[in-house]
Amino acid sequence: MDMNAYLSMFIDESNDHLQALNENLLQLENDPEDLSIVQTIFRSAHTLKGMSATMGFEDLASLTHEMENVLDLVRNNKLKMDEFIFDTLFKGLDALEAMVQDIVGGGSGKADVTSIVASLVSIVKGDYKAADSAGNESAAKADSAAPSTSAGKPAAMLLDEFQASVLKQSIESGLAVFHITVALREDCMLKSVRAYMVFDLIEQNGEIVKSDPSVQDLEQGSFDQTFTVITISNLPADDLQAKIGDISEIESVQVEALNMESLARMTADGKQRAAEQAKAQPAAGDPAPEKAEAARQIAASRNQTAAAGAAVSKTIRVDIDRLDSLMNLFSELLIDRVRLEQLASEVKRTDLTETVEHMARVSNDLQNIVLKLRMVPVESVFNRFPRMVRDLAKSLDKKIDLVITGADTELDRTVIDEIGDPLVHLLRNSLDHGIEPVDKRIAAGKPETGTVHLRAYHSGNNVFIEVEDDGGGINHEKVLDKAIKNGIVTKEQAKTMSVNEMNMLIFAPGFSTADVISDISGRGVGLDVVKSKITSLGGNVTIESALGKGTKFSVELPLTLSIISAMLIKLGSEKYAIPLSSIAETAVIKQEQVRNIHGAQMIEYRNNVIPLVSLSRVLNCPDYDERGEEETEIVVIRKGEKLAAVTVDEFIGQSEIVLKSLGSYLTNVESISGATILGDGQVALIIDPNSLIK
Structure with missing residues (x-):
């Protein structure tokens, strides 16, 4: 099969999954106990692994597989997230992004990730640091508490009253009830497809009462190589086992008939396991009612997400080049429309004038639609900043919160493509020069965690993007001294400068107030580039600053450039x-x-x-x-x-x-x-x- 036809789709979807992984991993770092986020991360990683393996990008698939192993331990409460694990997973994401970018550039997507893989393997083994011995003991306990099928009886599944009643009535009526355990091969590429084929076969010959994991997880491929099904079947056990075994990429199939005794024992074991888990939750420090409430909220949010997904499914991906071609064709149509309006005014025929006026109204509506097709939410640019702020804050040894508002504000794609780099410079400037170190903030009576606001909003035919911090503000004396020293202004000019003019001095080429050159700033390159780029886009940038209170950069941009x-x-x-x-x-x-x-x-x-x-x-x-x-x-x-x-x-x-x-x-x-x-x-x-x- 020619995979090149699917390459563009793979790249688009890989970028989407990598962005989702970054966002959810940042969210998990703020709330390490929320296992629902881990499930979401695991699903994204698993899907990315399957896609990469299918496309033949083995390095991508193997690295994602190792990350998946770590996440699997976390979601099963066998491993607790800590700083080392977060840093290793983020390094893995960086490597995955680099591989995808290599593929975009026509490369093979290969990279040397041995050090990251070694770290991930050490995390899975539990020997990445000695202090994890306690964590290993808890993992061992979790293993011992886990259900087992090796004892010759089916694993306990928690059945509700309705399911248990249906199975009892079926057994009493003489129908065959089976507990089926299906194990897929390790090299199975599309687990969800194989699970669907098994379900389809079972449903053709009976009725499925219960599955573990749930049908939703099976459809999304969010399970290990094994899943179990309880079914009421029309076929004997041997025939059912043979038919399922004939499906490709199936490692093994176990079909065990259930009677009243085994059903009662399995149901009791399932209830006992559920009760033990319920008791374990308060012992961990989380009140059961709060957990229940959290679960209800998560379920509600998932229902909303599912409802939203039904609406989103009406959207399609369109190649950017096609949109550009559409825009160029419409441009030609607009030129001809103006020409027709001019000719109609010269000829002065009523029917021609009416037709041209109608055409003008239709083309105006068409123009609005074409322009909206090219509009992209600034969210596509903003999404990469939380991770950047997190990494920079760690390297600067500062505590910083990034608050994003108005990410759904839309801009023309041509503007979106160009605005990313200027915003990176402004944010780095706020993090390095704006937000003070923790000790200085405490001494100034401020919270130890600095806040950087990134806002976007519409105003008329323009979009405003603001970067505001609650840091130390601009020191005008220091700025003027540096500007005079660099020959940007004279001492006489400095005496008559307004506050706004002093603020704008930091946009002068080569200007920097950093005392130490670092990887983040201090080389005199950055804000002059910001100003020239925004100006070239037909926009403008202004500064408001108060010493000791903070600084706000405001970027004004046109909605469209076409x-x-x-x-x-x-x-x-x-x-x-x-x-x-x-x-x-x-x-x-x-x-x-x-x-x-x-x-x-x-x-x-x-x-x-x-x-x-x-x-x-x-x-x-x-x-x-x-x-x-x-x-x-x-x-x-x-x-x-x-x-x-x-x-x-x-x-x-x-x-x-x-x-x-x-x-x-x-x-x-x-x-x-x-x-x-x-x-x-x-x-x-x-x-x-x-x-x-x-």
Whole structure:
């Protein structure tokens, strides 16, 4: 079978499982006693192992198998989680992620994981540290308490009153009741499929009353190589055993007939085992009522998850390239729509105008749908940060909580792909420079655990992402001293700087206040990259900080980069587009309002003095010069808190435009961010307002 056809599906699903493993392992680290989380982790690891083995990635499958062995001991109460086990499992996840990324790059997915495997094996054996002797004793006790089939009688299964009654009536009526134990081969790839085939065979020849593990666990493959079934069958024991044994990858089958005596004994043993487990729970320090309540809550949450799963099953995976093709085709349709609207206005035929108007309404709806198809929750970026914060906090010897809100906020995929690295830099900065060490926090009267908030929310046509910490804040004196020392500002400039301007100094290239160079920060690389990347996305970043209280970075991003609303303007015979998101307002000014201050043109605007930029001079327009005009149209553009006025020749109007790149031949053209095709077929360049304000 050609596995290449399934490679993309394997990569997607592997990444999903690895992300789920990371999230659930972090959750388990906060609540090591919650075995329901261990079950979820075990299922994800087991599924990943099966997928890897099926695809032929043996190193992936073997490492996952060793991790699965550890998790199996934990979920069966034979091993208690501790720091060493958590660290080893996280190292295993890192190795698995590296293997999957190697496969993405066309590699074989092989890696040297002998040290991790050795650690996992030592955990399973219980000799990874001497202090685990007590844990080994408890594991031995659990082994001795576990049901056994070697004594010649079937393992005890806890039957409810209804099940016990049905089996008794069946035996009294002369029907054959069997206890079947099925063991699968160790190299069985798809355990859940084999279990289904066994169940299907049994149900064709009778009725299944009870299975252990449950049907749900069997369907998900969440069981060891053995499972048991109690059935009322139409076949004799030998025939049933032979038929089940004929199924491939079955190691052994035991079919034992039950009578009234063996049924009563098995039911009594099952009840006694359940009672012993119930007694053991309070002894471990957890009140039984609380456990029962927790179990009810877990069951309720699983029911909700199952209900949600039914709704999610209506979704499908779509290749990103297809969405990009759809977007490009719709862009062409939008250009033709504008052209048709222009032709209809010239021809002035009622039926043509009505048809074009209807087409415009339909294409507007289609545009909304196409844009929503490309929208991705920022959760896909945020999900990788809890693990990063956990590792950095350990390396910095700090206690830090990461609080994520608004992870369901949606952004265009093109923005999502680019925003990850800037957020990594901001978070690392907050962890290293923002949050103080534990002793300093206690001395300052703060909780020893620092908090970093990562928020996302919509506001108009923009998305805001905030990184806020409750650390020491920005020390403006230290920042100014460093900036003067590095030649970023002069002493005279430093005296007149506002608080906001001092905050923004940390975005200067090569700027760093770290006294010691580390792997985390202190090399003068980071925040300048953040600012340039966010600016290139048409966004903006601002800082609010209070010394001793904390710092908040606020990143403003456009919802989409593909189709934008713009103001079309003319400069002589040439047409240009300015994104509406950057326009504060439009106005007309007279020449006498223009002031020359230190060789630069300035105008008074709403009680502020702002610079006046001549767009024709910036772009070297050959057939337009605003000199000699008594009145000039201006566009007031905004970049964060800064404003500037741009002179234009004439306003054409507002329009939805499709953003096209200038291609590989025209890169880094100053003041131009792209181009668009207008309704009359002309190409209009799109102005980059951020480059006009410096």
